[in-house]
Amino acid sequence: MSGLEDLYREIILDHYRSPRNRGELAVPPAHRTDGFNPLCGDEIVVYLELDDPAKGDDATITDLRIGGQGCSISQSSASMMSAAVKGHTVGDARHLTRAFKSMMSIHEGELGGDGSEAEADGGTVEPGELPLGDLDALKGVVKFPVRIKCATLGWNTLLQGFDDAGG
Amino acid sequence: MEVTGPGQDGPGHDLDVEAIRKDFPILATQMNGKRLTYLDTAATSQKPRAVLEAMDHYYETSNANVHRAAYSLAEQATNALEGARAKVARFIGATSPDQVVFTKNATESLNLVARAWGGKFLSAGDVVVLSQLEHHANIVPWHQLAAEQGVELRWIPVGPDGRLDLSGLDALLDGAKMLAVTAMSNVTGTITPVTELAERAHAAGALVAVDACQYAPHLSLDVQTFGADFVAFSSHKMLGPTGIGVLWGRPEVLDATPPFLGGGGMILDVTMDGFTPAAVPQKFEAGTPAVAEAVGLGAAVDYLDALGMDQVRAHEVALNRYAIEMLTDRFGDALTIHGPQEPEARGGVLSFALADIHPHDMSQVLNEHGVGVRPGHHCAKPLMRVLGVGATTRASWYVYNDTDDIDVLGDALADALDFFGL
Ligand SMILES: Cc1ncc(COP(=O)(O)O)c(C=O)c1O
Secondary structure, three states: OOHHHHHHHHHHHHHHHOOOOOOOOOOOEEEEEEEEOOOOOEEEEEEEEEEOEEEEHHHHEEEEEEEOOOOHHHHHHHHHHHHHHHHOOOHHHHHHHHHHHHOOOOOOOOOOOOOOOOOOOOOOOOOOHHHHHHHHHHHHHHHHHHHHHHHHHHHHHHHHHHHHOOO | OOOOOOOOOOOOOOHHHHHHHOOOHHOOEEEOEEEEEEEOOOOOOOHHHHHHHHHHHHHOOOOOOOOOOOOOHHHHHHHHHHHHHHHHHHHOOOOOOEEEEEEEEEEHHHHHHHHHHHHHHOOOOOEEEHHHHHHHOOOHHHHHHHHHHEEEEEEEEEEEOEEEEOHHHHHHHOEEEEEEEEEEEOOOOOOOHHHHHHHHHHOOHHHHHHEEOOOOOOOOOHHHHOOEEEEEEEEHHHHOOOEEEEEEEOOHHHHHHOOOOOOOOOOOEEEOOOEEEEOOOOOHHHOOHHHHHHHHHHHHHHHHHOOOOOHHHHHHHHHHHHHHHHHHHHHHEEEEEEOOOHHHHHEEEEEEEEEOOHHHHHHHHHOOOOOOOEEOOOOHHHHHHHHHHOEEEEEEEOOOOOHHHHHHHHHHHHHHHOOOOO
């Protein structure tokens, strides 16, 4: 099952079995944002605590917790995301999100997708201050177009959380 | 009476699945290099050649717009549409084809009931009773009515055995104007006691709408036995094409229900001041109908009739028994089967959980084995909440499945356990 091994790298299964930053934070001071994949019912809850939301992109993510339930791809992606952005600024996290979503994009023609997850300019976004690191293991998801929404669910919820928190 | 038909060598005999499979061209195809093991009929069924050919034949020999034309071809098209209506009427025990309204699908049929009937007969404070087993198609239209007209929704609970808990039914029905309930759950396979429910609802003064979307393809449906006022189902789950569904209605109830969509075909007269609707069923069929699809549905009904719905049901109960016993035997406590555990209490639908493997991941592994099952909430999120899960993996079978398919499923599940190291 070579195809499956591309999708389910060991590191993904590791994050699925032992998710990082799993749990809740008291609201307030934290902000809670719920993300849904309406197709399959997966749910990600992001609890976000910023040092000072008024600082916008310069605010620091002082704490982050992930709740909800879903498949190995949505849960491991959210787990890796939490480990990657915690302690960093909102701006860096936004940039990493763009880099991750660009990795997840289906380029037109290649897989017949509509490229809806792609950056508007269609180009690849290089990771900035934060490296993709473990997240690189999720690259294989692109070959399974129906699973892309699983992989990006946590990230879209995080972006929504930044907007809600005013960060 | 000697009945012979596709895949059957006489009444009372088991279905000849090997012969039936030959009637379904798609079952000879492969998926991911493996024999296609199609276990997703609850989402949509495959189509026999007879259905495909009937539709082609219609387009090749009889296509014209129906009604309102004097030339012979248009008359043929009209006859094809009305012939299909008569076949469907016979299939469900309707006393006249006029009780059969063609819609786009069961969803539209149920929306017609909620919006057209409910729009006229329900107002603020009126009660509609649903069950927790319902598909979103029989929930959301009522929610819309609740939001717009202040209708109150009440819910028949589902017990831990996956059956409806009727212990509080009298109180739920007290003052209700409508009971809208499924005849068979698309998640747990639970078959509900429609006849009893209809009797009790009528005694309480409520009308009854039945979502027979899963029931009609798999069990002999007799609208007289149901005793309901509306019955809805879709063609595509019963060997017919997509794009056409049915709403059966009791004649006096259909007469009293205002039109749903307006346009051509549904009027008797139109002036600058208003319109007079046509008689039932045309009143509910605005615009050019799906004629080829109706013809396909007619052919599907013929195919099922030739097999015999009692044989179809017996076959599926046998597959239920085989699947429940084999999978339980093989996976023991790691396996949870949602819904009634008795093969006779359910349709050919098996929602399950295996170890902690998420349904999405499960179906991905099964896909590699050529097995098509469905992960997710199956458009029944209230039921998912009752079951305490976000999603299930659902396998479902039909006339073209046999125990080999269920064995392939078992092997693929074992491989998934192995793959995820559980
Ligand atoms: C029980 C039930 N009701 C209603 C529907 C809706 O059918 P359709 O999508 O054909 O309108 C379905 C199909 O998924 C179903 O299983």
